Amino acid sequence: xNMIEILKPGPFSHIQDSGRRGYExxxxxxxxxxxxxxxxxxxxxxxxxxxxxxxxxTYQGLDFISDTPIVFSVAGVxxxxxxxxxxxxxxxERLVAQPGERISLGTLRGQRAYLAIRGGFDISPxxxxxxxxxxxGIGGWHGRSLRAGDKIPIKHCVDASISSRxxxxxxxxxxxxxxxxxxxxxxxxxxxxxLHALFQGTYMITPASNIMGIRLQGPPVKPRVESSTKQxxxxxxxxxxxxxxxxxxILLNQRGTVGGYPVVATLPSPELxxxxxxxxxxxxxxxxxxxxxxxxxxxxxxxxxMTWHQYxxxxx
Amino acid sequence: MAIVWYILGDFNIQFDxxxxxxxxxxxxVYHIFEQLRQHPRTSSWHIIPAYxxxxxxxxxxxxxxxxxxxxxxxxxxxxxxxxxxxxFLIPVCYEGDFGPDLPFVADLHRLxxxxxxxxxxxxxxxxxxIGFTPGFPxxxxxxxxxxxxxxxxxxxxxxxGSVAIxxxxxxIYPFSSPGGWQLIGRTPVIxxxxxxxxxxxxxxxxxxxxxxxxxxxxxxxxRNPQHHDLWEMMP
Numbered sequence: 001x002n003m004i005e006i007l008k009p010g011p012f013s014h015i016q017d018s019g020r021r022g023y024e025x026x027x028x029x030x031x032x033x034x035x036x037x038x039x040x041x042x043x044x045x046x047x048x049x050x051x052x053x054x055x056x057x058t059y060q061g062l063d064f065i066s067d068t069p070i071v072f073s074v075a076g077v078x079x080x081x082x083x084x085x086x087x088x089x090x091x092x093e094r095l096v097a098q099p100g101e102r103i104s105l106g107t108l109r110g111q112r113a114y115l116a117i118r119g120g121f122d123i124s125p126x127x128x129x130x131x132x133x134x135x136x137g138i139g140g141w142h143g144r145s146l147r148a149g150d151k152i153p154i155k156h157c158v159d160a161s162i163s164s165r166x167x168x169x170x171x172x173x174x175x176x177x178x179x180x181x182x183x184x185x186x187x188x189x190x191x192x193x194x195l196h197a198l199f200q201g202t203y204m205i206t207p208a209s210n211i212m213g214i215r216l217q218g219p220p221v222k223p224r225v226e227s228s229t230k231q232x233x234x235x236x237x238x239x240x241x242x243x244x245x246x247x248x249x250i251l252l253n254q255r256g257t258v259g260g261y262p263v264v265a266t267l268p269s270p271e272l273x274x275x276x277x278x279x280x281x282x283x284x285x286x287x288x289x290x291x292x293x294x295x296x297x298x299x300x301x302x303x304x305x306m307t308w309h310q311y312x313x314x315x316x
Numbered sequence: 317m318a319i320v321w322y323i324l325g326d327f328n329i330q331f332d333x334x335x336x337x338x339x340x341x342x343x344x345v346y347h348i349f350e351q352l353r354q355h356p357r358t359s360s361w362h363i364i365p366a367y368x369x370x371x372x373x374x375x376x377x378x379x380x381x382x383x384x385x386x387x388x389x390x391x392x393x394x395x396x397x398x399x400x401x402x403x404f405l406i407p408v409c410y411e412g413d414f415g416p417d418l419p420f421v422a423d424l425h426r427l428x429x430x431x432x433x434x435x436x437x438x439x440x441x442x443x444x445x446i447g448f449t450p451g452f453p454x455x456x457x458x459x460x461x462x463x464x465x466x467x468x469x470x471x472x473x474x475x476x477g478s479v480a481i482x483x484x485x486x487x488i489y490p491f492s493s494p495g496g497w498q499l500i501g502r503t504p505v506i507x508x509x510x511x512x513x514x515x516x517x518x519x520x521x522x523x524x525x526x527x528x529x530x531x532x533x534x535x536x537x538x539r540n541p542q543h544h545d546l547w548e549m550m551p
Contacts, residue, residue: 024362025349026516027447030373126510135491136450138510185322185330232445232454234364234371236328256493258366258447258454266325269376291323295380298326302376 002157004070004117006150007102008063015121015140015152017053020129024257030237031131031139032253034211034276035112036269037305038075041092041168042114044309045073052120053130055146057113061105062146070157071096072103075168076113076277079106092168110173110277119155134211134254166312173277178287180271181240182294186262189230190242194221198240198264202283203248212256213249214275216284220246223262232260238267250275268294270301319391321384327374329383334368342367342444343398346520351390358386365520366445366454403440403523406488408479409534410436410501417498421464421481433528435459436500440523441486451490451508451516455524458486470496477502479526488524490516501526504537 006013016039019032033039033056043050055062061077074080075092081104082097097103105115123130123141132140141150187195201219208215221242235241239251241261250267251259265286267275278284289297319339320332333339342365349365352358352372362373374383410418410433422432441455448454463484471494474480478489480497489495490507508515518524529537 021360021362022353023450023515024364025353025446026514027450027452028515030362127515133450135493136508136510137491182323182325185324231334231367231369232447233330233369234366234447236324236362236371236373238325256448257364258445258452263324266328268326291326294326295323298376 001153002066002068002122002155003151003153004064004066006062006064006146006148006152008104009146009148009150010057010060010062010105012058013055013062013146014132014134014144015053015123015130015146016056016132017130018050019253020127020131020133020139023127024234027257028127028133028136029254029257031129031133033112033114034252035076035110035114035273037273037301038092038112038277039114040305040309042073042075042116044312045075045092045094045166045168046071046116046118047313048116048118048120052116053123053140054114054116054120057105057108057115059111060108061113062115063102063104065100065102066097066154067099068154068157069096069098070154071118071159073116073118074105074113075116076109076173077105077107078109080104081106090167090169094166111279112276117154117157118159119157122153122155166315168308175274176278176282176284178285179267179275180289180294180297181265181267181286182291183265183288184263185266187264189223189262190221190264191224194223194246195264197221198248199286199288202285204283205278205280207280211252211254213251216248216250218247218283221248221264222246223264230260230262232258235259235263236266238269238272239263240265240267252276268298270298273301323380324371327376327378327380329372329374329380331370331372331387332368333370339368343521345370347395347398348387348390350396351393352387355386355390357382364447366447398521401442401521401523402518403525404518406479406503406505406524406526407529407533407537408437408501408503408526409529409531411531414502414531414534415479415500417467417480418500421462421498421500424464425461427461432462432500435462436481436486437526437528440525443518443520443522443524444485446516446518446520449489449491449493452487453518453524455486456484458484464498466496467498470494471499474499475502477504477507479503501528502534504534 019030083101126139137143197219203216203218364371441457445454474495479501482497
């Protein structure tokens with residue numbers, strides 16, 4: 001059987017595809033990659049559809065071997081060793097490896113990186129998706145993060161060669177300008193002084209952050225007292241919710257689907273991808289944009305990605 | 317007042333029906349959700365009904381006008397007869413470590429522990445929304461005597477199966493997760509199973525009734541692989 005074996009898993013590596021659809025009404029979150037752009041880059045370079053499964057790595061890369069020749073891509077990793085060759089990479093590149101060659105993915109450029117293998121992983125979807133859901137403990141590889149010794153089947157790859165050199169070199173992780181957010185929908189549940197604090201202050205990412213949300217520490221964004229009596233509503237990734245302790249939490253893909261805390265502002269998708277790469281030691285701040293600006297920003301990000309995807313696919 | 321909607325970030329929209337006449341219960345919003353789910357254009361949407369709100373994420377290449385039109389169609393669609401509400405019996409052990417906050421709830425309301433159990437296991441609760449974690453039912457119908465504020469500092473880890481009170485609501489944690497509600501008991505029943513379609517047996521509008529069991533019965537049910545049969549479903 002064609003498979004890869006994980007030799008060193010890295011701190012937190014797990015399988016994601018483009019997302020689990022149709023179950024948020026039952027409380028099962030959409031999951032999916034935290035930096036969708038970089039995930040799509042890896043899939044495109046590997047020659048895969050964006051619906052295939054790839055591995056999301058956090059903070060540090062992983063080591064693996066394959067029992068068959070493979071074409072694979074990595075996006076967001078600085079250095080890759082294949083056997084005895086060390087490669088310094090662009091942001092995203094396509095590579096080949098022979099059976100038994102140890103592949104070591106080293107330092108990440110940001111906080112998250114992606115490994116895609118041509119053909120994709122040969123694993124069964126759970127509730128329509130390959131995404132690992134850490135709350136339900138389902139999907140991906142046995143519903144958990146990867147461990148040394150995991151042998152993950154891969155689909156047979158017909159063409160294990162690279163005809164042309166393509167890469168992705170857009171720099172995504174050095175832009176630490178303020179995160180652009182759309183105010184609301186519950187801005188009326190905050191006094192003006194709280195909104196002022198949010199947009200004037202700088203925030204640290206706390207170690208209590210996880211795959212469900214990024215917890216910030218900084219100037220308090222105190223909601224009005226009455227806010228705690230409001231009924232729970234559906235949540236979305238990118239929402240900045242504020243519990244009574246006034247410290248904001250930015251919800252990620254694997255957040256709780258329903259929540260009662262007021263949402264002071266919301267990040268559009270590309271800003272959420274940028275946040276997923278934010279250095280933990282660097283402070284962050286916010287700037288307000290209109291919903292129309294947010295939609296234009298996101299539309300352009302997706303369109304650019306589609307255009308590049310088409311270019312790579314045509315020149316493969 | 318009419319139906320209010322907000323754009324969240326980029327391609328997300330939240331409809332609030334709480335101020336609109338004719339949408340004063342969760343059934344009417346859930347009906348719109350059911351209509352939307354069957355619409356051929358919504359297969360790639362994420363839709364979350366919760367109380368009087370409907371939250372939708374749509375793909376970047378759909379237009380907002382289209383989304384609003386589709387939602388409008390669903391709102392004005394003729395009401396299909398609702399599937400009759402079902403009733404499920406949930407066995408709960410309220411004793412010892414299974415209900416760590418039961419003494420707090422009893423003391424707060426000047427009730428004995430047995431009175432708290434009797435009161436909590438008395439009504440049929442109604443599922444108003446499902447979410448937070450997979451299968452977590454937000455239940456209305458908690459006796460007034462048991463209304464208890466959430467904890468000031470949420471627990472980092474609530475055990476799976478915990479039965480809890482949060483304000484005027486009750487609920488069940490199907491998975492181990494963080495949580496701020498008062499834990500008064502625990503059920504051995506597995507609420508979420510990916511082998512089932514859908515993975516959760518109940519839906520919005522169904523009723524849950526709690527039946528007290530002993531720690532011995534809890535262990536028996538946990539050991540018994542057939543324990544799903546104990547779900548008594550009544551019309």
